[in-house]
Amino acid sequence: MSxxxxxxxxxxxxxxxxxxxxxxxxxxDLVTDSLSKPSAKILEMSPYGDLPVFADRDLVLYQPLIIMEYLDERFPHPPLMPVYPTLRALNRQWVYRVRRDWSQLVDLIQAPSSSDAEKEHGRMRLRESLMSASPIFEEKPFFMSDEFTLVDCCIASILWRLGTIGIQISKTRSPALAQYAKRLFERPSFQQSLTPQEREFPSGFVS
Structure with missing residues (x-):
């Protein structure tokens, strides 16, 4: 099994x-499935019916952060986690904060069960949180690092979706964040990662 x-x-x-x-x-092998209507194959592989799911011979992983760390360890070049234990722990903590502070708000905004008021409140919180974090991106080319890491992978997938969830951020008011996003989006690996649907997403950064 590949x-x-x-x-x-x-x-x-x-x-x-x-x-x-x-x-x-x-x-x-990249197989497209549906998070809203997972196939029988996904329901068989993941007890929660979640995506993504990664299969490597007899190993099946169904939590995104576990998949990402597994891939980084199995394919160590280029490394997407620091070598030293202290820095690796900090990196994991930053990923946790991104998930808790930003990813959960994206989930709230996109959830069909969320009310219009909940979605609008989520947009306001996410916009303000991202803009308040903008000074962080003035210090180094990537998130708290000179090297591209798993943290940047998580943030990139959020920033690319801002326009689709009704969030606009001014490049003038948050120039460091806008430049950081531009660096991420211009990476060949990022462009390669996009699906045809994602290529049609409107930008969340405005002049």
Whole structure:
């Protein structure tokens, strides 16, 4: 059995994993499935019916961060996690904060069960949180690092979706964040990771 990544075409968690695959130039069979209506195959492989799902022979992984770290360890070049334990722990903590502070708001905004008021409140919180974090991106080319890491993979998949979830951020008011996003989006691996649907997403950064 070859390595297979089952991925939703527009889900930001699936996209983050696809960025890792592209960054490391890993040869995987990419199978598109639906997060809203998972196939019987996904329901068989994942007890929660979630995507993405990664299969490597008899190994099946169905949590995006676990998949990303597994790929980084199995295919160590280029590394997407620091070598030293202290820095690796900090990197994991930053990923946790991105998931808790930003990813969960994206999920809230996109959830069919969320009310209009909840979605608008989520947009306001996410916009303000991203803009307040803009000074962080003045210090280094990537998130708290001179090197592209798993944290950037997670953030890139969120920033690419801002326009689709009704968020606009001024390049003038948040220039460091806008430049950071531009660096991420121009990476060949990022462009390679995009699905046809994602290529049609409107930008969330405006002049």
């Amino acid at each position: 390595m297979t990544l089952y991925s939703d075409a527009v889900d930001h968690y699936s996209h983050a994993v696809r960025i890792v695959v592209a960054e490391k130039d890993i040869g995987v």
